[in-house]
Amino acid sequence: MADRDDIPPVRLKLRLVFGDRLTLGPGKADLLERIGALGSISAAGRAMGMSYRRAWSLVEEMNAAFGHAVVQSTRGGPQGGGAHLTPEGRQVLTLYRELEDRTAEAGADQIVALRGMLGDMPQGK
Amino acid sequence: MADRDDIPPVRLKLRLVFGDRLTLGPGKADLLERIGALGSISAAGRAMGMSYRRAWSLVEEMNAAFGHAVVQSTRGGPQGGGAHLTPEGRQVLTLYRELEDRTAEAGADQIVALRGMLGDMPQGK
DNA sequence: GTTCGTTGTATCCTGTCGGACATATCGCCG
DNA sequence: CGGCGATATGTCCGACAGGATACAACGAAC
Numbered sequence: 001m002a003d004r005d006d007i008p009p010v011r012l013k014l015r016l017v018f019g020d021r022l023t024l025g026p027g028k029a030d031l032l033e034r035i036g037a038l039g040s041i042s043a044a045g046r047a048m049g050m051s052y053r054r055a056w057s058l059v060e061e062m063n064a065a066f067g068h069a070v071v072q073s074t075r076g077g078p079q080g081g082g083a084h085l086t087p088e089g090r091q092v093l094t095l096y097r098e099l100e101d102r103t104a105e106a107g108a109d110q111i112v113a114l115r116g117m118l119g120d121m122p123q124g125k
Numbered sequence: 126m127a128d129r130d131d132i133p134p135v136r137l138k139l140r141l142v143f144g145d146r147l148t149l150g151p152g153k154a155d156l157l158e159r160i161g162a163l164g165s166i167s168a169a170g171r172a173m174g175m176s177y178r179r180a181w182s183l184v185e186e187m188n189a190a191f192g193h194a195v196v197q198s199t200r201g202g203p204q205g206g207g208a209h210l211t212p213e214g215r216q217v218l219t220l221y222r223e224l225e226d227r228t229a230e231a232g233a234d235q236i237v238a239l240r241g242m243l244g245d246m247p248q249g250k
Numbered sequence: 251g252t253t254c255g256t257t258g259t260a261t262c263c264t265g266t267c268g269g270a271c272a273t274a275t276c277g278c279c280g
Numbered sequence: 281c282g283g284c285g286a287t288a289t290g291t292c293c294g295a296c297a298g299g300a301t302a303c304a305a306c307g308a309a310c
Contacts, residue, residue: 009144014228016236018243019134042286051269056288067244073287076277080285088242099235103139106231110224111141117213118143119192167256176299181258198257201307205255 010115012104014096022065028058029096035059035071036085036093044083059083066092135240137229139221147190153183154221160184160196161210161218184208191217 015025034044045055063069070089075081085093104111140150159169170180188194195214200206210218229236 009142009146011142013140013142014232015138015140016239017136017138018240021134021243024239040286052287053270053289054268057268060288065244066242074277075275075287077286078278080278081276081287082285083287092239092242095235095239099232099239102231102235103137103228106227107139107224110220110227114141114149114217114220114224115143117191117217118146119190165256177257178259178300179298182298185258199307200257200305201254202256203308205308206257206306207255208257 010111012100012107012111014100014103016096016099018065022061024062024092024096028062029093031055031058032062032070032085032089032093035083036090039082039084040079041071041073041083062092135236137225137232137236139225139228141221141224143190147186149187149217149221153187154218156180156183157187157195157210157214157218160208161215164207164209165204166196166198166208187217 013026015023017023030048031044031050034047035041038044038047041055041059042052045052048055059071059073063071066088068088069086070092071083072086073081073083138151140148142148155173156169156175159172160166163169163172166180166184167177170177173180184196184198188196191213193213194211195217196208197211198206198208
């Protein structure tokens with residue numbers, strides 16, 4: 001009674017494309033979230049199995065695109081430095097999560113319908 | 126009153142991930158639409174600037190994932206062959222478009238808010 | 251049975267993304 | 281003042297998705 005279709009393997013991923021300025025998807029959102037929680041770009045990257053190089057470049061991209069930086073970082077200091085979300089950064093993350101929630105809800109019917117059209121596999125996994 | 130922010134360069138792309146069975150995003154949806162309109166995989170691919178190889182592989186992927194084929198193709202014949210959407214294919218396309226419409230509507234507030242947070246560029250492009 | 255345009259499939263090639271690695275810099279703290 | 285840990289940034293390289301190309305099979309029309 002554990003693994004029925006309680007958790008159908010369906011996920012809706014969103015990707016906002018702001019012209020050629022920026023693309024914002026699950027990757028950057030998760031990164032923001034982890035930076036906020038861990039206080040460090042490198043720690044956030046490690047937690048996501050992502051190289052620091054890449055994590056930093058994503059942050060750079062976002063900071064460049066938004067009016068104000070979403071992540072503020074400091075070098076040196078007690079733990080060698082760190083990074084934290086600015087109010088704008090928290091706002092971006094909040095809006096993205098809200099967007100995920102609302103779209104998932106609004107499209108639930110279609111998602112279920114599409115899922116139902118998938119072929120029945122003996123071992124669906 | 127023509128080009129204000131009437132058409133802000135913001136687009137919400139959706140990507141449905143059905144576990145490891147299939148991922149369905151704008152590419153496959155557009156491809157389905159063009160196959161339905163043009164009656165040919167190669168013509169649809171050309172219209173999208175996509176190689177036949179790729180177009181065909183996407184169709185193959187979808188046909189394998191759904192219970193019934195979404196695209197049915199024939200070789201030889203009057204025009205050498207062709208392809209058309211099955212009822213299932215039309216249904217998949219319809220559901221995906223509905224999903225796009227509903228999510229865009231449901232997330233309009235967040236999208237506008239995020240767009241408003243972008244930096245003001247002299248040439249926003 | 252020749253022609254024709256498409257499907258179906260293999261083989262090769264290349265552009266690109268991101269990881270790995272190498273440094274430099276910074277600023278507390280012992 | 282030297283070490284530490286994190287940011288900041290450049291260079292090199294391998295993996296791989298997808299384009300280019302080539303070719304066989306097909307089936308109706310003529």
